[in-house]
Amino acid sequence: MAGRKLTIEELGVDPLNDQAEASKSSSAVSNSLNPISTKVESDSVSQDPADHRPGRLYAIADIHLSFPTNREALEKLGQDGQHKSDGLILCGDIGETHDHLELGFRIATQRFRTVWWCPGNHELYTMPVTDASADASVARGEAKYDECVRIARQYGVLTPEDPFVMWEGEGGPVVVTPIFTLYDYSFRPDNVSLDEAVDWARETDVEATDEHLLHFEPYTSRQDWCNVLVSKFHQRLSEAQATHPGVPMVIANHWPLRQDLVYLRHIPRFSIWCGTTLTSNWHKEFEAKVVVSGHLHIRRTDWKDGTRFEESSLGYPRQWKDCMDMGMDINGFLREILPGPPAPEGGNAPTLWRRCDQASYNPAELFVKKPKTSSGIT
Ligand SMILES: [Fe+2]
Ligand SMILES: [Fe+2]
16 A cells, blocks of 8 residues: 555544534643642642542543544543542543644543643644645644644643653652653564565555654654654653652653564554664663553553553544443543552563453454554554
């Protein structure tokens, strides 16, 4: 499919054009981040004393609000007020457009005390301009990312560009560090060179939509952008560690930090768009208590070296339809990051694959049939 023009349907996106009643004015909170602050600012929290119990920290990724079903599902997120004292990490792939981000941030900040966000590949897409989306952003690469950060700040959502703050709810204190590292095609076999990587994936009819819509200006390539980001966030994490010695971190990144957390049974070569080996040891280097990710649309929990890794995706409607059919709504997909379970003895444990009931299941049952292209995931 190299070089072939993709349609909106093939991209798996359905540009939001009729339900974007995201009312910035009614729900937005001021972005009063203090560069020297190390604690969550009070502007983004409820002033009701009853809401000030310590609170828990949750995460969800890949809510993909281009899909009407997911937009409807989002309305139920914390709608009973049960998370007013809690924190939420939105771990990328909220959607492609400003409207998607505004909707996601509006609901999340209404229902949770503090909200963090890190970008996914879908936020970075520059969508094709059509008559129906004539006012869509034409920003590309880093400029599109910058637009997303500005929108997040309008809602008081903490981004990778903001100071990392302390979480002192249940399971804390920890420093919550949303980061952005992209990928560099290094999740590939040793006998495949960087230059050959994309063609190697295409040999199996696998190609990420990113190759068409995720631009890398002003950098020379996606891997060049990735290298810059890895250096930047390694420095940021080092500084946070020095500022808070002995305080563990919760690292949130859309892409998995480690290649051994990527298992794509029917499209294994899609791995090249799933992260960078440069971050493989960050959980140990930065003493992460939990690492949160998304992107794979395959929920799983792993323990490595005493760190818990949580793939926290919701995914496309067809990917959680079986759970919907069982009566599960979006609240069932919130992953509890903190306090969470105690670490297993020795710090390592077999992968816990999660489906509707949050229990372990066989990953071989994940895919009923092989997708024709890779654009069906992430
Ligand atoms: Fe993704
Ligand atoms: Fe996704």
